[in-house]
Amino acid sequence: MLNIYCPYCAEKRDEQEFRYAGEAYIARPERPDEVSDEEWGDYVFMRSNHKGLIWEQWEHVAGCRKVVVVNRHNVSNVIQATYTLIGGKEAFLAREQTTQGVV
Ligand SMILES: [Zn+2]
Secondary structure (H helix, E strand, C coil): CCEEEECCCCEEEEHHHCEEEEECCCCCCCCHHHCCHHHHHHHHHCCCCCCCEEEEEEECCCCCCCEEEEEEECCCCCEEEEECHHHHHHHHHHHHHHHCCCC
């Protein structure tokens, strides 16, 4: 069982208090009416599903009812950090920058 830190409640709580809400920060097409059905299908249904650190959303349904972002290793289940949506976005973008390029 996971113990997830909720940054709004400022407490670690049992996984049972949360509801999984999918992968975080899926890039929505800027102009949805201009993408093909295949591109829209990829956006709606396709996920990377890789082993390693993943970004996911969990709703604290038995607590504050807010959505928190969890950065978790999906093999070991070790949670590296949890964030608010905005705080997580900043960390996500910073991580993306470091993994995509500058050596
Ligand atoms: Zn909470």
